[in-house]
Amino acid sequence: MTATLSFTPQVTTNAAGLFNTSSQGYTQGDVMDDPAVKFQLCTGVLSSSASTPLWGGIPIQELIPTAPSQPGQDTLGSTIIQSTSIATISGFSCYNQGYNGITTPQSSAPLFASGQTAPYYRLGSNARIVLPILASLVSLDGDQTNVQVTWDFTNNQISTYSSGTALPVRILKVSASGNLCVNYASGQANWGPATASTSGAMALCLI
Secondary structure (H helix, E strand, O other): OOOOOOOOOOOOOOOOOOOOOOOOOOOOEOOOOOOHHHOOEEEEOOOOOOOOOOOOOEEEEOOOOOOOOOOOOOOOOOEEOOOOOOOOOOOOOOOOOOOOOEEEEEEEEEEEHHHHHHHHEEEOOOOOOEEEEOOOHHHHOOOOOOOOOEEEOOOEEEOOOOOOOOOOOEEEEEEEEOEEEEEEEEEEEEEOOOOOOOOOOOOEEEE
């Protein structure tokens, strides 16, 4: 005879009218907390040759810092700059511990200018970072995590793979709505659901 109860203890309810808040969705450039990964966080100095500021959730390339110009000077980390091809991607910028990101009333999302330090995680760090993704790719829900995708360097988002080198990430989860993405235009960046070129969809990626 099987031992049973007259009720199901695992069932939970959320009664209407209680003080509950929906927290569905992701924020671009956010890295999930993980005690095994947090010490992999790096900081680098954005190159003076960068054509635009840096913000969270952007692929970067890492350059060996130049030797100090004077004795006693030390570097603040590697030199980093936005990647322009899959082959040059060495990591992704993030907002974790990016306390020096600049915000203004006209530009609410933190930006990092040339000469500033910016946080990032290298490929192979096993960090789980939120990256923008093409709206049609939310259909990847239920697919394999190692599905091949690429990066759209014009619209700064994960895009459909066709040929060549795939973006070296694993997609763990996709979110079609309720997300915050960075809308950058004319030197200013603001939080928003989408722009004309982006859908606001986000992917949680293992890098």
